[in-house]
Amino acid sequence: MTNFAKLDELKAKLDEFRPLPPEIAANIRENTILQWIYNSNAIEGNTLTLKETKIVLEGITIGGKMLREHFEAINHKDAILFVEDIVNNNIEFSEYIIKSIHSLILKNIDEKNAGIYRNCNVIISGADHTPPDFVFVRDEMAKFIEKYKNEWQKLHCVERAALVHCEFVKIHPFTDGNGRTSRLLMNLELIKNGFPAAILPVSRRLEYYEALDLAHTKNDFSMFYNLIYEIVESSFDVYRKVLRM
Secondary structure (H helix, E strand, C coil): CCHHHHHHHHHHHHHHCCCCCCCHHHHHHHHHHHHHHHHHHHHHHCCCCCCHHHHCCCCCCCCCCCCCHHHHHHHHHHHHHHHHHHCCCCCCCHHHHHHHHHHCCCCCCCCCCCCCCCCCCCCCCCCCCCCCCCCHHHHHHHHHHHHHHCHHHHCCCCHCCCHHHHHHHHHHHCCCCHHHHHHHHHHHHHHHCCCCCCCCCCHHHCCCHHHHHHHHHHHHCCCHHHHHHHHHHCCCCCHHHHHHH
């Protein structure tokens, strides 16, 4: 993924319409948050439908669904709102930010491990990649932040967002909630740089997992970069439709 001209062109067109009329901005934001929560949770096995997710976010309990699934939806919204606050207040990317996001993801689900790096080894089900031994997690996360602040700053922001996502999952620093956190971190980077949040659809889950495993085991990022490029491009579709870009 080397040619970002098309994405930059789409962003430039969107910038011409900014600031968006408040009612349009609010409508798009509400829809984006719902789609983001539904798809990100569904990728991890949450069985709430899109409509059920919307109802849960309105404060209604769905019969026959696990309490954990309700919390996953509510928590994810809180994490997205926190990401928006980070962007609005121009807060520097750090391990504290990562732990804070993860803490929100596991709130009322696994308080003991919320925002805490894992103290055991893990296996990613169905993947060939094995995350580093837990004794190396702190060092790996320190290196992750160092790379972000230095060499990754030379990259296009979309490539940097993809790399943040991919490399974070490779380290797998938490016992649970790594996938959701990685997609929040990717979108934090995109939103911070004026791009819309990119939604990874649950329909592409298998392709997503295969792309991650290829990057992690063969150091071949092409499939993952292409996938992220495509979902970033599609994130402009709602603006094209509403604004007739």
